[in-house]
Amino acid sequence: MKFPYFKKQLSLIPYGEKLSIGATPDFALEITDQSGLVYDILCNCNGINTIGDIYNKLKYKYNDLDIEEVIDITDRLSSYPLILEDYALTVESSLTPREIERHSRTMNFLSNFDYLGTEKVNYMKKIISSNVLIIGLGGVGSSLAMNLAALGVQKLYGVDFDKVDLSNLNRQLLYSESDVGCLKSEAAKKKLDMFDSSIQFTTFQLEITCMEDVETLIKEYNIDFVFCAADQPSIWIYKWINEACLNTQTAWIYGGNSEASSYFQTIIPKETSCFNCRELNLKEFSTEGYLKYTEVKNHGYATQNNCLAATSSCITSFMIFDFIRYITKFETPRVINQLFTLDYRDYTISYLPVKKNQMCNCR
Numbered sequence: 001m002k003f004p005y006f007k008k009q010l011s012l013i014p015y016g017e018k019l020s021i022g023a024t025p026d027f028a029l030e031i032t033d034q035s036g037l038v039y040d041i042l043c044n045c046n047g048i049n050t051i052g053d054i055y056n057k058l059k060y061k062y063n064d065l066d067i068e069e070v071i072d073i074t075d076r077l078s079s080y081p082l083i084l085e086d087y088a089l090t091v092e093s094s095l096t097p098r099e100i101e102r103h104s105r106t107m108n109f110l111s112n113f114d115y116l117g118t119e120k121v122n123y124m125k126k127i128i129s130s131n132v133l134i135i136g137l138g139g140v141g142s143s144l145a146m147n148l149a150a151l152g153v154q155k156l157y158g159v160d161f162d163k164v165d166l167s168n169l170n171r172q173l174l175y176s177e178s179d180v181g182c183l184k185s186e187a188a189k190k191k192l193d194m195f196d197s198s199i200q201f202t203t204f205q206l207e208i209t210c211m212e213d214v215e216t217l218i219k220e221y222n223i224d225f226v227f228c229a230a231d232q233p234s235i236w237i238y239k240w241i242n243e244a245c246l247n248t249q250t251a252w253i254y255g256g257n258s259e260a261s262s263y264f265q266t267i268i269p270k271e272t273s274c275f276n277c278r279e280l281n282l283k284e285f286s287t288e289g290y291l292k293y294t295e296v297k298n299h300g301y302a303t304q305n306n307c308l309a310a311t312s313s314c315i316t317s318f319m320i321f322d323f324i325r326y327i328t329k330f331e332t333p334r335v336i337n338q339l340f341t342l343d344y345r346d347y348t349i350s351y352l353p354v355k356k357n358q359m360c361n362c363r
């Protein structure tokens with residue numbers, strides 16, 4: 001390890017003759033550190049000091065200290081997951097100084113999933129360079145746009161045809177009172193431009209009415225990932241996006257709020273089941289369920305919105321984590337081949353299986 005770096009997000013607590021590293025109960029490492037040497041070494045693992053520098057700083061405090069002992073301790077600590085990383089590797093990147101500062105805390109978070117710290121910069125670069133389309137800039141869409149912008153996605157695209165209404169302000173965090181009556185596509189752009197001037201947020205005042213509308217956007221803007229945060233027209237919006245994403249092999253997530261719960265599913269074409277599989281499974285296994293579904297598909301039956309900024313933010317968090325998993329590839333998205341639901345009445349999380357249907361063209 002050339003420039004050992006102690007992951008600053010971990011707590012470091014010397015107590016009695018022990019040293020506790022990390023606060024999470026199932027992770028915290030408790031080691032005996034009678035002299036305090038391990039603590040002092042970790043305090044000096046700042047990504048700038050070499051092992052030799054650390055030895056030179058501590059040799060007067062610990063009279064019989066040998067450089068081999070410092071090497072041994074740093075080696076042993078780096079064999080534990082997620083404590084030390086080699087800063088020499090993480091700084092060898094094409095991130096600009098602004099990006100490193102702007103996203104340092106995000107990279108701290110990402111390093112929780114990266115044992116030696118060699119990947120967090122690559123994860124960050126993948127997030128920064130992804131092209132993400134959000135369909136619907138209402139409650140969930142607002143929360144997605146703000147979260148993705150804060151996360152570091154630099155090329156965001158948003159679609160909405162509606163205007164801001166006073167009743168939207170209970171949940172649509174992109175908008176303010178001064179935006180009432182304005183187009184959401186314009187007000188959303190104004191907000192994100194103020195939030196981070198480096199983001200290219202392209203918005204479209206557009207009502208999605210067919211699969212081709214979505215496919216055109218994906219192709220024209222090289223979209224890597226689609227979030228569907230629109231729920232109208234009921235079912236059809238998901239069907240159109242499903243088909244467009246299948247045609248272009250684009251991963252996507254649909255999600256939203258329904259009565260006292262929120263839901264979402266992550267779909268990766270060719271790999272996972274899709275929204276059409278869900279429809280075909282219903283047709284195959286539930287006569288009544290399919291009858292009701294067909295009724296909604298044919299006639300809509302839209303209800304008045306009943307969600308909060310909090311419920312939209314809550315489901316958005318899970319959707320964003322599945323997006324991070326997919327884009328960085330550090331792990332497979334969690335909510336594939338199933339529908340995730342979160343019930344606010346008792347905080348129950350459920351997973352409804354959505355198997356691949358043999359008749360579906362997503363295979």
Ligand SMILES: [Zn+2]
Pocket residue numbers: 273274275276277278356357360361362363
């Ligand atoms: Zn399918």
